[in-house]
Amino acid sequence: MILAFDTLLFLEKFILIVVVILAALGIALYTTFAERKVAGIIQDRRGPNRAGPFGLLQPLADGIKMIMKEEIIPLTSNKWLFILGPNLAMITAMMTSAVIPWGNKVELFGRVIDLQIADINIGVLYIFGVVSMGVYGIMIGGWASNNKFSLLAAIRGASQIISYELAMGLSLIALLMYTGSLSMKTIVEQQMSTGVWNFFVQPLGFLLFIVCAFAECNRTPFDLPEAENELNFGYHQEYSSMKLGFYLFAEYINMIISSAVMATLYFGGYDIPFVNEAALSASWGVNIVAVLGTLTLLAKIVFFLFVFMWVRWTIPRFRYDQLMDLGWKKMIPLALINMLITGAVILWLNK
Amino acid sequence: MQALTNRVKVLEQKPMTLLERMYLPNIAKGMAITFGHMFKKRPTINYPEQKRPFSPVFRGLHILNRDEEGKERCTACGLCAVACPAEAITMEAAERKTDEEHLYREEKYAARYEINMLRCIFCGLCEEACPKDAIYLTETFAPANYTRQSFIYGKPDLLIPDPKTQPDAFAQAQGKLEAHKANMKAKNEQ
């Protein structure tokens, strides 16, 4: 059998991938800037404001600084794994963006183009798979450094991510029982057609999910793998230059992706609130509405990014035993209860 | 154990209540506080463009004064060096020659006069000790530098500009540039 090779489709997806990756990198760059600005404003400071107007060139300056730094590979480290670690972190962070529907269809040159790299029917599972690969970046990096602090941090990171992934999965199962589909696109379309965002159906599920998302991204209050005061710097202690940059960057890209996932699963994705997209497309044209939808999704992402930062500059870090306590003794039972209740309600309604 | 003083405070560690164990109400409270801070007035100023005014008694870098005719006032008596608790001042005296009368006010003058700004604690005792009104502390502070050597300020760094040849610089060193300019303008208009 010869597989039909659609050049145009290939080209279209390729362009979309490039755009998404560049956009993710650009947003990540400015998220680092926003983080420092938000930190400043929350702490009654001004934040970076020297490089360029309002300090807008600060991320560029940071980037140049990162690249110019000396590249050090410790003598006693495992060289290949040492290089593999940050790359893995970066790649897995990027890969999740493949199944997120960034917008509705647009019509260009007589073709209908999906603003989603791959609409696979197991989108949610795919995200899970890739995200749990992300922990290898931390593990390998920490282990290859041959430094006890890095190793400790890596172990912490691994056990933390595994513990919270459980609760995250359980909280999602409740949502999936309600939507009946694993495809991100279908989930968004359901929310668009009913007009009710999944958040209002699954508030507890969302709460569990966002807490787990914080833990998965190693963000405060769950940033134990990077606990400066206990582990010096955590798993990227031995790293310098762009390899360190990759780790730091991967964290921000993870944040963006999990914001996108939250927006998609619980807040209607590219659904513009209080607007009937189908009617609007008829009068304004499909393309404009699709762009508006993408902007809406971006706005939701920015909002979640802000929440990430806001929480970081508010809450101190958990102690490690508290973290495990919370994960295993509270989050998982709650997620189970949420799942049971959802199942019961669905059964009762379908009776 | 018997208490040694009656100021012992027994720390009561109650187990957390259910509300506290849920974390979320307190987190929400904390987040409200931080959100409120976003709209507070910021005490930070944009430093190099905006400066906080010094208090009138601020003691900064030293200056060696001249009299109205531009002669150096210091007579190298050494009282400042004696008064200095940090032993930051060193000087070498020299005798004034007949053709140098327009340069130095007294017969004896300081050929070398150095203050080590890394030792100096800016107490102002030198200023108080000086019988000739020759040394003053100004409202500037020592700029950062890379070498220790550069913090030893010699006479060229310390001397105030000559009021005759550089009237503007002299007025600025005295912190009276505005008044000086207005004065000059009034003179020119006459």
Ligand code: SF4
């Ligand atoms: S200010 Fe005080 S420490 Fe500094 S030189 Fe004068 S007397 Fe010495």
Ligand code: SF4
């Ligand atoms: S500065 Fe004043 S106290 Fe010091 S040597 Fe000169 S005249 Fe004497």
